[in-house]
Amino acid sequence: MIEVEFLASLIAASMRAGTPLLFATLGEIITERSGVLNLGLEGIMIMGAMTGFYVSLVTGNPWLGILIGGLAGLLLAIIHAFFTVTLKVDQAVTGLMLVLLGLGLTGFLGKDFVGTVAEYITPMEIPYLSDIPYLGTALFSHDPFVYLGIALVPVIWFIMNKTRYGMELFAVGENPEAADTMGIPVDRVRFIAVLIGGFLVGVAGAYLSLAYAKVWTEGLTAGRGWICLALVIFSGWTPHRAIFGAYLFGGLDVLSFKLQALGLGVSYHFMRMVPYVFTILVLLVGVIREKEKFGAPSALGKPYIREQKY
Amino acid sequence: MRIERRLETPKRIYLYITAGSILASLFFVGVLLAIIGVNPVDAYSTMMYRAFATKFGVTELFVKTAPIILTGLAVSIPLRAGLWNIGAEGQLYMGAFAASVIALYLPIHTSAVVIPLMIIFAAFFGMVWASIPAFLKAKFDLNEIISTLLLNYVAIYWVEYLVYGPMKGKYVYNFPYSDLFGDYAILPRFFGTRFHLGVIIAFVVAILIYLLMMKTSYGFSVRIFGSNPRSAEYAGIKRSWVVVSTMLLAGMIAGLAGMIEVSGLHMRLRANVSPGYGYTGIPVALLARGNPLFVILSAFLFGWLYVGGSAMQTTFGIPVAIVDVFQALVVLFIIGGDFFTRYKIKLGGRS
Numbered sequence: 001m002i003e004v005e006f007l008a009s010l011i012a013a014s015m016r017a018g019t020p021l022l023f024a025t026l027g028e029i030i031t032e033r034s035g036v037l038n039l040g041l042e043g044i045m046i047m048g049a050m051t052g053f054y055v056s057l058v059t060g061n062p063w064l065g066i067l068i069g070g071l072a073g074l075l076l077a078i079i080h081a082f083f084t085v086t087l088k089v090d091q092a093v094t095g096l097m098l099v100l101l102g103l104g105l106t107g108f109l110g111k112d113f114v115g116t117v118a119e120y121i122t123p124m125e126i127p128y129l130s131d132i133p134y135l136g137t138a139l140f141s142h143d144p145f146v147y148l149g150i151a152l153v154p155v156i157w158f159i160m161n162k163t164r165y166g167m168e169l170f171a172v173g174e175n176p177e178a179a180d181t182m183g184i185p186v187d188r189v190r191f192i193a194v195l196i197g198g199f200l201v202g203v204a205g206a207y208l209s210l211a212y213a214k215v216w217t218e219g220l221t222a223g224r225g226w227i228c229l230a231l232v233i234f235s236g237w238t239p240h241r242a243i244f245g246a247y248l249f250g251g252l253d254v255l256s257f258k259l260q261a262l263g264l265g266v267s268y269h270f271m272r273m274v275p276y277v278f279t280i281l282v283l284l285v286g287v288i289r290e291k292e293k294f295g296a297p298s299a300l301g302k303p304y305i306r307e308q309k310y
Numbered sequence: 311m312r313i314e315r316r317l318e319t320p321k322r323i324y325l326y327i328t329a330g331s332i333l334a335s336l337f338f339v340g341v342l343l344a345i346i347g348v349n350p351v352d353a354y355s356t357m358m359y360r361a362f363a364t365k366f367g368v369t370e371l372f373v374k375t376a377p378i379i380l381t382g383l384a385v386s387i388p389l390r391a392g393l394w395n396i397g398a399e400g401q402l403y404m405g406a407f408a409a410s411v412i413a414l415y416l417p418i419h420t421s422a423v424v425i426p427l428m429i430i431f432a433a434f435f436g437m438v439w440a441s442i443p444a445f446l447k448a449k450f451d452l453n454e455i456i457s458t459l460l461l462n463y464v465a466i467y468w469v470e471y472l473v474y475g476p477m478k479g480k481y482v483y484n485f486p487y488s489d490l491f492g493d494y495a496i497l498p499r500f501f502g503t504r505f506h507l508g509v510i511i512a513f514v515v516a517i518l519i520y521l522l523m524m525k526t527s528y529g530f531s532v533r534i535f536g537s538n539p540r541s542a543e544y545a546g547i548k549r550s551w552v553v554v555s556t557m558l559l560a561g562m563i564a565g566l567a568g569m570i571e572v573s574g575l576h577m578r579l580r581a582n583v584s585p586g587y588g589y590t591g592i593p594v595a596l597l598a599r600g601n602p603l604f605v606i607l608s609a610f611l612f613g614w615l616y617v618g619g620s621a622m623q624t625t626f627g628i629p630v631a632i633v634d635v636f637q638a639l640v641v642l643f644i645i646g647g648d649f650f651t652r653y654k655i656k657l658g659g660r661s
Contacts, residue, residue, distance in 0.1 A: 105342075107634070277460075
């Protein structure tokens with residue numbers, strides 16, 4: 001029965017490793033649905049990770065850490081929204097600069113508490129259910145954010161598909177001109193979408209330092225931001241496929257560690273390349289599929305500038 | 311208040327935006343320094359002093375500026391065609407790798423053969439690395455910003471793999487370095503300082519690229535394409551040719567930057583060949599507005615930041631990551647400021 005035990009712990013570990021990916025991917029899905037591309041995930045995530053950790057270190061409250069981590073993400077997202085939505089600047093370049101800004105700021109401000117220990121989010125055993133053999137370990141002994149991540153999937157699905165804001169989100173991402181004519185405030189809808197996305201990505205980062213890694217180090221996010229960009233495409237901009245992708249990738253992450261621990265000689269450096277190569281491949285598939293209009297919001301990456309009428 | 315589209319953009323606006331962006335970034339970085347308890351005036355005067363007060367400081371400024379000139383050019387050329395090459399960092403690493411292979415494994419040990427071969431191989435491998443996003447852009451219209459960026463990480467881990475593994479030096483202990491190059495693979499140095507031939511190479515390349523971009527029909531067609539792709543295509547300029555040729559040229563130059571770093575400065579292949587010079591090329595190119603001669607000027611600004619940054623690290627214990635923050639801010643201010651080149655803000659009601 002050792003295999004079943006291994007499988008149970010692998011599933012459990014995959015869910016935990018997949019949770020930060022899930023939060024960030026869901027956030028980016030909302031952002032991109034509105035037609036705004038935010039390449040800054042890596043920078044936003046690491047800002048969330050550092051601020052969250054710092055707040056927990058100082059206050060002893062990891063929950064507050066997660067919240068402030070989310071707000072730090074929101075703050076960077078405001079920069080992105082201001083530049084791309086208000087000033088109509090190139091979205092890709094702005095996002096990229098957020099990465100540089102996030103990595104720079106965290107390397108600069110976070111230096112002093114590398115190696116310190118902060119209060120972290122502890123797992124909670126769900127009464128009775130966690131006692132079920134194997135299944136209990138695999139599914140019912142996680143920290144609350146794992147469940148919150150799962151719960152967010154139907155919530156976001158509902159908002160995107162059944163509410164007025166979801167309808168507007170869809171409209172501005174697909175055809176901002178038409179949306180504008182219908183009286184939908186394109187810029188406002190997009191601005192809000194970028195902020196919600198930034199908050200969730202910040203939470204993802206804080207989860208990483210406060211529940212998953214439980215430490216702060218420079219470069220803690222280690223390319224997860226880029227993976228999430230690929231996961232958005234992988235999921236076809238839908239939340240229910242995002243959870244599948246996030247857990248799958250979380251699982252691969254965990255598995256690569258376990259394989260390395262077993263000494264299956266793939267170099268560490270090649271393992272580190274995987275997310276980047278994978279992201280390019282997914283993008284390529286996405287670009288080729290996009291020619292058949294598969295999922296991507298039509299106006300993604302294009303600033304909307306209302307033509308002036310004379 | 312309302313926003314109006316400009317019909318014509320006065321030249322001086324660009325100057326104001328550039329100067330304003332630099333000043334604003336220096337200001338914000340100063341605020342950050344103050345937050346961690348360092349007096350910004352002290353910090354900036356240390357930076358000035360280190361770079362300009364001694365012979366060592368001035369030559370070091372040139373040494374740090376040289377690779378930035380090359381990466382600045384590697385961003386500028388595609389930028390002229392409306393393309394973002396974020397991959398100069400990776401192209402630099404591939405150039406460093408190729409030059410190192412020649413330096414360490416070629417059985418010929420004559421400078422006159424080895425150094426030119428190192429240059430050729432570095433440029434070639436930089437070009438090969440740039441050809442991947444160039445091809446994907448030309449054929450599938452894959453966003454070159456993302457592909458060039460992601461390939462940087464792959465190149466950096468590739469070099470890391472080599473210096474921890476197959477190319478790890480026999481005479482280094484626990485350092486991610488290759489063995490030292492033989493004398494025949496090292497660029498000559500001058501003035502008893504680290505000022506090496508690579509600095510002069512960088513200046514020569516900048517002038518050649520200036521002539522290519524400003525004085526030849528090739529440069530003209532690239533610039534036409536950059537300012538108006540549609541009319542360029544009507545004029546018979548092929549999009550795929552512009553995309554591929556500018557990116558390959560950029561890759562060659564960035565690869566050359568890798569060569570002068572390993573051959574002129576480090577004298578071996580090592581992890582962290584570059585502290586992010588490839589990314590520095592982006593603000594350098596933006597400040598220079600893609601003009602190769604201005605690239606030299608704006609590269610000096612960032613060379614100064616790196617010289618000053620390491621001085622601040624030794625004096626105040628400030629991480630060099632502050633240079634990244636400065637770069638990100640400069641770019642944001644410039645591209646944000648470009649809003650004012652396209653629009654003007656008028657106070658008051660309708661006209």
